[in-house]
Amino acid sequence: MNHDMTFLEHLTELRRRLLIVAIVFIFSFIFGYVISPTILEFIRDYTFPDNIEWNVFNFTDGFMIYLKCSILVSSFCTIPVFVYELWRFIKPGLTRKEARATFFYIPSSFLLFGIGVSFSFFILFPMVLNFMSSINHNIGATETYGISQYFTLLFNIVFPVSIIFELPVIVMLLSRIGILSPDRLKKARKVSYFILVIIGVSLTPPDFVSDILVIIPLILLFEFSIQISGWSIKRRNKNLLK
Numbered sequence: 001m002n003h004d005m006t007f008l009e010h011l012t013e014l015r016r017r018l019l020i021v022a023i024v025f026i027f028s029f030i031f032g033y034v035i036s037p038t039i040l041e042f043i044r045d046y047t048f049p050d051n052i053e054w055n056v057f058n059f060t061d062g063f064m065i066y067l068k069c070s071i072l073v074s075s076f077c078t079i080p081v082f083v084y085e086l087w088r089f090i091k092p093g094l095t096r097k098e099a100r101a102t103f104f105y106i107p108s109s110f111l112l113f114g115i116g117v118s119f120s121f122f123i124l125f126p127m128v129l130n131f132m133s134s135i136n137h138n139i140g141a142t143e144t145y146g147i148s149q150y151f152t153l154l155f156n157i158v159f160p161v162s163i164i165f166e167l168p169v170i171v172m173l174l175s176r177i178g179i180l181s182p183d184r185l186k187k188a189r190k191v192s193y194f195i196l197v198i199i200g201v202s203l204t205p206p207d208f209v210s211d212i213l214v215i216i217p218l219i220l221l222f223e224f225s226i227q228i229s230g231w232s233i234k235r236r237n238k239n240l241l242k
Contacts, residue, residue: 017085025078032073036066039073043154047126054147061148068151072158076117080110083169102176109169116165120158124214128157164199164218171225175232182230185222192222 032039044054056062083106091099136143174180185192200215 014089017089021078021082021085024081025074028077029070029074031077032070033066035073036069039069040065046122047129047154053145054150055144056148057146058148061146065147065151068155072155075159076113079113080106083109102173105169105173108172109166112165112169113162116162117158119165119217120161121154124161125154125157127213128153160199165221167221168225168228172228172232175229180229181233182226185226185229189222193219196222 087099087102087106090102133143171180171185196218197215200218201211
C-alpha cells in the first residue's frame with residue numbers, strides 16, 4: 001500500500017482488487033458448471049463401487065451437485081488469484097526484497113491447496129467411504145445412495161482438509177508481519193496438537209490406522225509451519241539489517 005495514498009484511495013484500490021477476484025470466481029464457476037459432468041464421471045469411476053447406483057431423492061439434487069462441482073473448480077482457480085491480488089495490494093508498502101520474498105506465497109498457496117485436495121480425495125475420502133460401506137454390510141443393509149448425501153460427505157471432507165493444508169502459508173504471512181513467532185507456536189504446541197487430533201478423528205472412521213494416517217500429516221504440517229515461521233522471521237530481520 002502506498003503511504004502517499006489517502007484512505008479513500010486505499011478503499012478504491014481494494015475494491016478494484018476484489019472485483020478482479022470476483023470476476024475470476026464467476027468465470028471459473030461457469031467453467032466448473034460446464035465441465036461438471038466430466039468431474040462427476042471421474043469421481044464416480046474412482047470412488048464409487050461398481051455394483052451400487054446413484055439415486056436422486058429430490059428434483060434439485062442433480063442441480064445442487066453441479067453447483068458444488070462448480071464451487072470446487074472456482075475455489076481452486078480463485079485462491080491463487082486472491083493471494084496474488086492481496087500481494088499486489090500490499091506491495092507498494094513493502095521494500096523490493098520484501099515484495100520478492102512475499103511473492104513466494106502465491107505458488108505456495110496454490111500448491112498446498114492442490115496437495116490438500118489430492119490427499120483428501122485420493123486417500124482420506126475412499127478410506128472413509130470403505131469404512132462406512134463395511135458398516136452397512138455388517139448390519140445387512142441394502143446400500144442405496146443419494147447423490148446429494150454422497151457429495152455432501154465428499155465436500156465436507158475435501159474442503160476443510162484443503163484449507164488446513166494452507167496453514168504453512170498463513171503462518172509464514174503472519175510471521176512476516178510480526179503476529180506469530182516460533183516461540184509462540186511452540187508454546188501453543190500442546191493445544192494445537194489437541195485441536196489437530198480432534199480434527200483428524202472427526203474426519204476419519206473410528207479406527208486407529210485411519211486416525212494415524214490423517215493426524216500425522218496434520219501434525220507434520222504444524223511442525224513445518226514452526227520451521228517456516230522461524231525462516232520467515234530470519235529473512236525479515238536480515239532484510240532490516242541491510
